[in-house]
Every structure is written in C-alpha cells, then in structure tokens.
C-alpha cells in the first residue's frame with residue numbers, strides 16, 4: 001500500500017514561501033508513489049489550549065473546533081511534512097496553536113500511559129520546513145526544539161529539515177537557486193519506503209540571500 005504523506009502548511013500567507021515549499025515536497029513524495037495530501041491551516045478555526053486538563057482524564061481534547069479533524073489526519077499519516085514560517089524566532093502562531101492542542105497526546109502518553117497505536121508503534125517520519133526573512137540562523141534551533149517535543153507525542157521520527165533564511169517577500173522562494181529542488185528531493189526521500197530509519201534529522205540549511213538586498217532587519221545583525 002502507498003505511504004500516506006500529509007503536507008501541513010501552517011502559514012497564514014497562501015502561496016507564501018513555506019506553502020510553496022510544502023507543495024513541492026509533496027510533489028516529490030508523489031513522484032515515488034506516495035499518496036499525498038495537502039492541508040493548510042489557513043481558514044481553519046483552531047483555538048488555543050485552554051489548560052482545562054480535561055484530557056488528563058480522557059486523553060482527548062474537549063475544545064470543539066477544527067483541531068480534531070487535523071489531529072485525525074496527523075495520526076493517520078505515515079509521513080508528515082510540516083512547514084512553518086519563523087515568526088519572532090519560533091514557529092508562527094497558527095502552527096503553535098495546533099501543537100499546543102496536542103497536549104491531549106501528552107496526557108495520553110505521560111499521564112494515562114495509553115499507547116497512541118494499540119496495534120504497536122508505527123514507522124512514522126517527518127520533514128520540517130521553515131523559512132525566515134532575516135540572516136539569523138538561531139531561529140531554526142527554536143523551531144527544531146518545538147518540533148522535537150511535538151514529534152515525541154505524535155510518535156513520529158524527525159527525519160529531515162529544510163531551513164531557509166533571508167527569504168521574506170511572498171513567493172520569493174521561487175527566486176531561490178535551490179530551495180524548491182531541495183524540497184522536492186527531501187519529499188521524495190521522506191516517502192521512500194525502503195529508506196533506512198534515520199538516527200537523527202538530516203538538515204539542509206540554505207543560508208544566504210536568495211534576493212540580493214532583501215533580507216529583513218533584526219537585532220542579531222540580520
């Protein structure tokens with residue numbers, strides 16, 4: 001059966017840089033026979049975790065909005081491609097809202113000691129895509145730490161990352177000399193069922209100006 005690859009675009013900007021990259025990574029996954037699904041958080045209603053801890057008793061989230069439908073997709077996928085723009089050194093708020101709502105999975109795992117998959121653990125892997133407008137490189141450490149903790153409760157192995165800095169304007173990623181090709185390649189590699197289980201994430205960092213003179217300012221010289 002074909003691997004199910006879910007591409008999750010979390011940016012509020014449609015056809016923005018991370019959105020274009022996740023679509024390209026999905027094309028790569030499809031090129032090796034995967035069943036690819038694209039989902040954007042844009043236009044969905046996903047509120048914050050309200051810290052009610054109802055999940056401590058049930059393992060589920062009692063807040064009724066679009067979260068549950070996305071969670072079902074996240075849990076059904078064999079491979080995840082998660083793309084987020086960097087906002088103030090971390091993932092954008094839309095991504096963070098979704099991640100925080102997965103506290104119900106944390107409750108299942110660490111409070112209720114319930115297996116996520118009753119039939120046993122699955123071989124699930126993820127590719128992380130993040131883009132920032134400044135020269136900063138540290139921002140991707142923040143993204144990486146958030147993903148590490150999220151993937152722990154999602155029971156997904158962080159297989160690879162694609163980090164691109166100094167890309168700011170909507171769609172400027174298309175002017176980057178290699179980012180779209182890397183997204184395609186990493187998407188195909190993620191969906192290769194025969195690829196060995198990665199011990200640690202393979203990280204592709206594309207650091208440098210894609211569009212001369214366009215890097216956004218920032219306090220760390222960026």
Ligand SMILES: Cc1cc2nc3c(=O)[nH]c(=O)nc-3n(C[C@H](O)[C@H](O)[C@H](O)COP(=O)(O)O)c2cc1C
Pocket residue numbers: 011012013015016017018019084085086087088089090131132133134135136139166167168169170171216
């Ligand atoms: C609210 C906001 C905060 C941002 N914060 C950062 C930041 O901390 N570091 C950075 O490099 N770029 C920052 N940016 C720039 C975006 O990361 C950049 O424009 C990126 O290409 C957007 O990706 P998208 O088109 O997929 O949304 C910020 C942009 C916005 C709108």
